[in-house]
Amino acid sequence: MPKDKDELEQFEEQEEEEVEESSEEYIQESAITAETPTNTPPSILIDVTYDGKAGKALLKLYDFINDRIYYWYDNTGHRPYLITDIPPEEVASKYRAVFRVKGFDHMDVVSKFDPLEMKQKTYTIIYAKDPLSIGGGRESIRDLLPRSWEARIKYHLSYIYDNGLIPGMFYRVENGKLTRVGVEVPGDIRKLGEELYAGDDEYLGAFREWLPLFQAPVPPLKRVAVDIEVYTPQENKIPNPREAMYEIIAIGLAGSDGLKRVLLLRRPGMEMNPDEVGMLLSSDVELMFFDSERDLLKEFFKEIMAYPILVTFNGDSFDLTYIYNRALKLGFRKEELPIVLTRDGEARYVLGVHIDLYKFFSIRAVEVYAFGGKYSGGEKTLDAIASALLGISKVEREKPIGELSYIELANYNFRDALLTLYLTTFNNELTMKLIVLLARISKTPLNDVSRYQVSAWIRNMVYFEHRRRGWLIPNKEDVINAKGGVTTKALIKNKKYAGAIVIEPVAGIYPSVYVLDFASLYPSIIKRWNLSYETVRCPDEKQANDPGNKPVPNLPHWVCTNMRGLTSLLVGLLRDMRVYVYKRLAKSEKDPQQKDYYNVVQAALKVFINASYGVFGAEIFPLYCPPLAELVTALGRLAITKTIVKALDLGLTPIYGDTDSLFLYNPDMGKLEELVNWVKEELGIDIELDKAYRILALSGRKKNYAGILQDGSVDMKGLVGKKRNTPDIAKEAVKDVVHLFSTIGGIGDVEKVTEAIKDRVKEYYLMIRNKDVPLDKLAIKMAVNKPISDYTKNTPQHVKAAELLSKYGVKVGPGDIIFFVKTSTKEGVKPVQLARIDEIDVDKYVEYLRTSLEQILDALGISFENIVGSRLM
Template sequence: MPKDELDKIEEPEEEEVEESSEEYIQESAITAETPTSTPPSILIDVTYDGKAGKALVKLYDFMNDRIYFWYDNTGHKPYLITDIPPDELVTNYKSILRLKGFDHIDTVVKFNPLELKSKTYTVVYAKDPLTIGGGRESIRDIIPRSWEARIKYHLSYIYDNGLVPGMFYRIENGKLTPVNVDVPGEIQKLGEELYANDEEYLKAFREWLPLFQAPVPPLKRIAIDIEVYTPQENKIPNPKEALYEIIAIGLAGSDGLKRVLVLRRPEILMNADDQGMLLSDDVEVMFFDNERDLLREFFKTIMAYPILITFNGDSFDLTYIYNRALKLGFRKEELPIILTRDGEARYVLGVHIDLYKFFNIRAVEVYAFGGKYSGGEKTLDAIASALLGISKVEREKPISEMNYIELVNYNFRDALLTLYLTTFNNELVMRLIVLLARISKTPLNDVSRYQVSAWIRNMVYFEHRKRGWLIPNKEDVVNAKGSVATKAIIKNKKYAGAIVIEPIAGIYPNVYVLDFASLYPSIIKRWNLSYETVRCPDEKQANDPRNRPVPNLPHWVCSNMRGLTSLLVGLLRDMRVYVYKKLAKGDKDPRQRDYYNVVQAALKVFINASYGVFGAEIFPLYCPPLAELVTALGRLAITRTIIKALDLGLTPIYGDTDSLFLYNPSKDKLEEMINWVKDEMGIDIELDKAYRILALSGRKKNYAGILQDGSVDMKGLVGKKRNTPDIAKDAVKDVIHLFSTISSINDVEKVTEAIKERVREYYVMIRNKDVPLDKLAVKMAINKPISEYTKNTPQHVKAAELLGKYGVKPGPGDIIFFVKTTTREGVKPVQLARIDEIDSDKYIEYLRTSLEQILDALGIPFENIVGSKLM
């Protein structure tokens, strides 16, 4: 079974984990240069070197193509903070003094943002991160009250030293020094004009501007993909066991390297003229007689690059390589790969970026790429097809049965697609990762793996340390701020969310969509919302009615200090809207415009996710009243806007969170409303989309439209689910294509009839069982031994049990291809099924559920197409 099948099945919803001080510790015999002086280099990673007992900073000198290691020489140590005085600590908690990793105790004055006053705290230092927290006996477990004890050490080191991953540093006489960035005067002037009357914002603007003006240099990198021999076609090799041979490793470098390392196998022959059959003539194929030599060459090759790129490398490629190398006799110390306890595969010399995890980050998917690959499988093939327009090599036989040329072509294309995902659009993805690292103060490795809430946490923590603020525990915030006052309408939500105006079903020409520009970030800035300002402990502020932005909510906001979140979110929002969006459109140099467009995309990812984290229990600064105020003010803003639209004689036909759909509005009335919103509420609203034709169903968040440029825009498709059979997916594609042919309202009836006829054809094909079995197959993975499915037996497991009767013993990791049947079990493996056994009704139901939202938007009931009797 090829690794891409693993990609199809393993699609977890990546959830944030509680912050923990358990640190990834780098211990390897492999090292890089450690010079006392270097040219400007980009900071790509910060970690903790267990052997040296110090923080390790990794720098890449892109001009001379060298990786440098810099070890901390400032004496920085892991620590936690407590309010227990030193003498009481020594008297009552003597056991911490006896810990091998204990170092010393000191005091520090910190500003407590929940109490809004400075206090003296005790700082307990340790010699290593595990002594603070994570070991069998840690200081965190002994002391009853502590703060900042769960922050990973490499992040704490970044905060304390003001380091910005992705920025330029040089080593000068052994000291790590930031490199100054020249900022054009005209861009400085934009901030001075924007914040002419606000010195605090202007100061912050000047501090942040170099992060965006510093160029993102070309980062040399290599993308890899492996193929593993398996005795069964539907068997996914277990990367932890690594039982089978690695038969090919594809390597594609940003410097032009094109290479495939191939293991010779006696059963595979190569003809003299096979070289001419390679899809890429310049691919170098290297053959090896044994796997150990192949891996040795692989390790040698990747260590010439600072960045290693994979697609699902954490879960498969690098984990498999690591465990396979150990089986072949390699020692851990000589491997350039380290596996962590939380499932990451780290690259010792530089950074490993797993694109599978990066593209699965919801904020990246939605805000950076506009949902181009949303709703379906997050496989390499699906994402590459959506973003690059290039697909994988079609596979007509099992990997293990391919000849050398077929194997090389298949393997190298995967490596090349992985590389191309970081090079298209002038290196958009790599630039985006670097800029996100700068904004969040998070190493590239972490940025590519964790959801946006972790980035926002790191950014906010960095600013706390810079200001000398105590970082509170989550329970401190919750206890100080209290709970919410509204009830959620949506299940599993904790407070009333956004307002949605019911759509008026129909097909409309000339529909304009007005969109509040960064509505929630604008609200956070406009009303000074931050966890320390909302429900602050100042009684005078609490009793002032001017500090209650929503009269029917019992929440107040301090107005005598600027909230940290308000400052950060407001600044980033302003920099995107008033600086980088303008520069992306106006700069004469197309390369510079491209770069500014990446900057504004990175800022968009941050600001659009900034509100939600404070309403998520997993977020360490979880503050329900803050999140409740944001949504309440959002509801107020869109409600007032709709009332104004009606006053102006405009016709709203739908409204959703921060968007308002208007039917056939006049341009002067649109202009008047846009100006009113800005003047009355201090929030920008702008024209977002203009539809030539828009079909609204009666469902929320479900419509189909053709924009003025002729492109199709659909919301609410369900036909992309990964377990949907291909027959239903094909039907969805055909319907969308037919819909795209509508050029005016006069075409609607004709195209609607064509859609009905096409859907009817699919219905008849299924009803008459005139469909290839592979088009009906459902793919699902077995996650545990068959014997452990005791309480209930899922359909794919029933199919697997039928395979067992024929000598095939499926187990964890195997993919079962099965079809729905009228037999006693209700399913059969594809290998054992006959077309006459297919349960047509089940597949007609797949067809209905996949199409009904699109058909609803067009006013076409599915039953009317195929007849009222479906079963």
């Protein structure tokens, strides 16, 4: 299981940007609509939104057989609402302003289970005609009451929860009524659950309920990938999409149905050379020329309306936002446009769904758990991700966009659109299937699931289950007040409590190292110990005083045994379905397509279960519960410690341990099997062989090692040379050293390869010291994020370089990419265009080389200083 940090660290860092819960919804300004029939064939639910003009929830259904989009507007009278514990008569007497809110509708009384107090209670439910009246303005109902619940949930999500809707599943409209289409589940798969949960009706019932979500096929979703090119008067100038000042000169369209088209704007002084037509990278790409930009956009809008899914890479921030604002400048009316911009910075596709792959592939959990970190460590650019996952790169260009010939422009533009499409089609449509399955698990529309971090998915999944059970969804402060804080002290700065255990590595180079991995350690702990925000430190005084209810003796936290925790049930179920059902089916299945599908299912499940602990320890999460997270890590430390003690008792030699894995040197295979069985029986946690290294080089650093697996592939942790601001010369050095390391065949090769690595590093050092390196390989690339004049308190290095450019008449502003080098001049930097090789600061680049290689060399026991001598700085 690839990890650079434990789950909590990931979510504390990644989830801080999540949008606060709000009942506010955008109002669709477009007049574009789809069919609204009273009867439809089975169709997949691709989106649930709120149509502000209609004042109703709007569902978008895609009939993939007949290739049609259907709209279904709520006809049940569902209204936005909030819940308060203030009785109706008290609301009427003390809070009469509620009735003066324009959108107020009516009140009612409802009974709900309070999971914090663990008892049924009576509440007042206040309905409104629109979401903004609940919680979208100064005079909203939420702001007029001292206490309320569920008032910050976006209306379209609340609608999903109340109606038990599952985005990504099949529905049909029958005489105007929306009904879910049943799914046939094979008997042998049903039997797996019956055997697994024999005697446990609650788990078995949940298994039967969830199974159709994974057994329902994911149909081919027709889609078109879009990429635009904008004329810029200056190279490296990224046009501001909100101002949309410059012409759109090309739009590339690549469809899953085979569409290959580039819309091109004719430009004065540029002619189409017939001899160039044969230079098209794809001979079947159709070029369409337009004399006016307005006509080009009109054709673009017509083209995309044939697709339910619109796919872009960074379309929210650039492509679609630019098209929208440019269209308005050209005289289009908002109601004519199939694109709507929201306050959250999203570009929505009115007819169907817009998926921004930049945002999806930037989701940390997707990167790590679904794609194994294959594109981690660098910029999340289309080129970087496509190169890592597809092995295909963008078309290189040596001229500004505005100077490209029509064919050069078409090649450059269409390749980007094609790469965007391929990112959804490779590996038998892995990405699209993954998005649909994540939507089903999380009960989140495709539009949202492709944009928000995993904490939002888990929140939606848990809220859905609260509503299904008739539970009150507590406010974050309610949970904190009821459960309290933590009692352990964090060893890592800025952390809130003691985290995972890391066994100090024993430095050296070892042959035959086996790594045992605790399969889903934290999810297994959550299931076994019944951990959930409501069960940890429950209000039952008898249980609080029962020593048997305290999983960790030195912690004051207890766990309820009277009821099964919601998180424990959900996490345990999803973990079991992955480990005992879909991983096994993926291994045993003979049909390649079905095998691929089972692998997508288990990948989707992996994303959820590995994130399940971290969110409860992240303050941004609405059900943030510090004692729950503290118990999970404490039980994890206990499990690993007991395993190490048992390994030593068996005569095994642990040389390193990291969060949920244990490295054993040259183990006896019989003893290894005995240890695995002991962990399963005594601790109730599955442990399995994860990796077997032919050679492993451990440094004295944590999370820093280099190994060659039994199949000859290289596995390294702790590489620094991937950072985006690292100059190419240092990245090339890292690549060369990794390649040399991969040539080690056995312990006898170590000395020879080590010497070769030293020689190669010395060569790079001398290249830099002798200034025998092209300037472009020394260049550092950074973007200017605001006007140069706004940098008043301090001036970053790339801004200093930009200021030097401006003296030569080059205008630099937000969005411009600056290529600069470190120099020994007064400013310390120079833009590449103005620099000379004799001006570079050699010591700064030697330091780049050292920091990029340091951790790899440490793992091999090589000192950078010993290679290059004492003269470093």
